[in-house]
Amino acid sequence: MPHKKNVDRFGATRLARECEKGDLKTVQGAYDAAPDELDQQDYAGITPLQKAALNGFPDVVKFLLQKGCRTDCQNSDRDTPLIDAVENGHFEVVKILLNVARVNPHHQNKQGQRALDVLREDVDDAEEIEKELRRAMQRESNGADESARDAGASQDASSTNLLYNEYNTETLRIKAAEGNMGAVAELLNSNIKPNMACGAAAARGGHDEILSILLGFGMKADPDPMKHSETPMLAAIGRGHLKVIKLLLEQDNFDPTRRNREGKTYWEVAEERRGPKWQQERDTLKEHYNEYRRQHQRSPKKSRARHLSPTRSQTNNRENGRKTTASSEPPKGRGRLVSARELQQRELQQHRELKRRRRVVADESESESDDSDVRGPVKPAAKAKPKPSYDAPRDNGLSSPEAPEKRLGRKSGSGERSRKSDTVPRDAPPPELDAMEDIKQETPEPIKTERLAKAERLAEAERLEAEKAAEKAAAEAREAEEAEKTRLATEQARIAAEKAQRDREERLQALPRALRRALQRGKNRPLHFDGEEMGISANFLPVHRVRFKEIDPDSPESHHDEWWILSFQAAGILGLPQLDLIEFPDWERHPVTEPQRQRFLRGYDLAQLAQDFRFPMEGCAEFDPQAIERVMAETRAQFLKMPLEWVRWDDFEAALRGGGYEHLANLKVTTASYIHVHDPAVVNGDVRKPRSFLDVILGSAAARNESHS
Known part of the structure; x- marks a missing residue:
């Protein structure tokens, strides 16, 4: 393995960095200088081939394949070069990997996703990529070895990896998809109930042992595919997971004759998808389909005639051909119970x-x-x-x-009456x-009384039984309704949480680098320089204060001398999750006008916000002045667009002294007041020079003087 000095802070070699840029000549030069770096992974498990495929450089991909690089490489998330190329819509790279390198199109990542599953409809060549993938999947459907294909998808029974995860159903679904047996067991033992999505995730990844555990904890094995687009069985079909399919078929009351929303049975779906081992999938499903139909075939009902016995007996006098009505006593019968009314x-x-x-x-x-x-x-x-x-x-x-x-x-016999x-x-x-x-x-009367009481007891028992049956049915209906409400509420909460997370990530991506990292990491940041990381003091100090009379000249004179700061400085130092300071609803706020934003930039050093990690120094191999200029221009554009407010300095100081921010106890918060947002940056006729990035690192006498004022 190359010496550590040949890799950057992310563990990437020179060859990997050049493959990421896509210049074939420099890639060839890097390879000639260090051929042993051809398959070297960085700290995230990414090889040079994956970097070239991810960024869509077909010439670089061909060169690496010609040099004999590994084609089955995968990163820590088990993403392959094919998955990366498909997800980013690089059609030419996809064709090379499928037709030249003959990579496995059925490979699944940690989430159980194949290359076909990560294809987005909004990419330019989505239809062509899908056709190429399906052609390769049919070609490899029977030739791929299932054990080799899922070699990276083993079920880990030792590691839990739940240190930074919430104990909820969504975490259970993620860990089931990853095949993390230890984490799944810990979540289930913490009374986290599995749902259909957890079972579908385990089935999609081929984790039959985890699916068996989920079934043992009460997960339904046979949800109706007519109502749900992805059940555990539908997720397993077409992926060659025969163990999962057989496990589900062996469950009690599993109905292999169900049909999906398109009206197709399970074996017809397997025949349509034509995944790995699809003939075995189809034959197994069809065999259970025929067996189930044979066992549950109903015979026609036989109609039976009901015969009513007469309540009174009639005797036929054959001697004189006349009918005489016998006494009204009941006929000798089977001794049935007589109701009180009868x-x-x-x-x-x-x-x-x-x-x-x-x-x-x-x-x-x-x-x-x-x-x-x-x-x-x-x-x-x-x-x-x-x-x-x-x-x-x-x-x-x-x-x-x-x-x-x-x-x-x-x-007798006289013939005379x-x-x-x-x-x-x-x-x-x-x-x-x-x-x-x-x-x-x-x-006797006691017998009549006893019979009447017995009939009443029987009627009362029947009534109570009917009431119990009705109550049980009503309770089951209420439970089903509550379960459905709970499921819908859980699903809506999950969707809302995912949307909120996506929205937050979008807002954070629109912020400058240093501010974005502060809001993402929160309290988990160094106060000062820590290796290459800038730290809180270098990114956000000194705090630039402005008199309120410059912000609002028409305000009462009693407020003119109050100090105010921009909201991004407070959020960056405190490490709040959002820039809107929602944690402090009682703070006084004032809107920032566009001229004020522009004038603030005249005296502010944007290099503080542009660097989450320090720029490479001049003379280093990584020093790239054009890249630094691009970052600075991007930071300026982001600063002009991000939401800002003026907040009172006294409110910010009170928050620092309050509870919850003990990690800032050793941080000396320095201030500066040479930035003016109402008039040009002139104080007493002298134009103040903005502090440079070097001043931020070494500190200036002016800033130190301000800290004592």
Whole structure:
């Protein structure tokens, strides 16, 4: 490995730096001077080939390939030269890497993204790049070795890397995509619940062991692909992750016959995507599809006729061809339970029949034919089979074949009917009444009461069971609704947080370098020079104060002598996350006009804001005056556009003395007041010369005097 003096502070060799610039002649010269630097990585794991591919220099890429550089190189995020070239829309470099170097188009980075996944639609040659990638993916679909392809995507079970990460579902998704087993286990043990996005990330990266753990912690294995554009199964299909696909298929209640939003089944999606090992994916999915359909095929329902049993029995008198209605007692059956209402109706019907029979027996003037019509003919003694009561004991006196003839005063076989008055006294009770009384006495009152109570208990139990079922269904519906609300709220919060982070990064990128680093690093900055890093004192001291009468000449005279400073100086020294000073809503503020901004620049040394790390000194190999001039011009343009406000010096001093900024206790805050924003920079007729960058480093007597004033 080359000596440390041959690399810069980022670990990049001369060859890597020249490849990043893209000048083929200088690249050839750097290679001739140090051929062993051909595949040397910097501190981020980036090789010269990746730098050339990232910046889109096809000639440099061809030269490096001709010299035999490694084509399977990848940085710390497992991004390859192909991924970098595709993401930045360098079509010519993509063609060289795919057709000349024959790199693997299926390689996935830490986030499980292939080169095709990072292609942006807004690049100029997006369609041509996509066609070239798909052609190469089909060519390599069956020839790529899955173990070799995912060699860099192993599942790390030792490292957690959660020191600067929040414990939430988004962090779990990121670590699952990276295959970081230790971090995933720690997050799950901290009660972070996995969602579908976590499972899709693990499946996309081919991390079957992590996916198995997520499933064990309650993640749903089979979300509906009709409702979700990317489920764990859809994320795994087309990437050659057969272990992940088989793991999902082995889960209970997994339905391999589901269809996505385009109406295609899983095996049809595998056939359409034609990724690595796509034939095996398709055959495995189709086999489970057919097996599931065969096991869950339903047989046609058989219709069954319902037969209702009569409530009353009817006997057919075959001797004289007439139908006689038997007593209203229930037929002998299966002993079903009788409801209270049905029991009352039955007793009422018996009572009405009893009253009717009493009237018939008491009417002596009734003719014999009428008496026969009412009571009906009596069967011969040998064929009489009276029905026993439903509830009472069977031996009730009516089962005897001679009982009807004895009570009715008839002679067996005489063929002649006698009147009741001839055999039965007038004051004797009617025989039908005696029979009905016997029948009623067969069901004791305690038994009726017990049956009624039993029916009521059964009805109450059914009612309670129905209420419980309704409550359970309502609770499940509420839980589902709450879960959906929670999911939507979480998703909205995640989207809002991502948008806020993107907006903040965009605002920070529009700021000068030193101010951007101050807002990004916050308190994690040195007070003074630390190697190449400038530090707080070199970037933001002295603090330039201006009298309020110059800011607002029309203000009351009582405020004219107040000191005010620009907001970027306060934010830079305190290390606030934003330039708007939202942490101090009580501070007095005043808008900055464009002339004031221009006049401030006359006396301010922009080199302080242009350097987060010190410019290379003249005489060093890295010294580039044109690059420094470009940085200074860029810094001036950024200063003129960034949002600024005037704030009171007293408010800033109070914040320094307050809590939360103990890291600034050893920082001596010096001040200067030679910048004027109302009139030209003239004080007592003398034009003050702005402090140079050297004055900032070494300090000046004027600044020291101001610090004591």
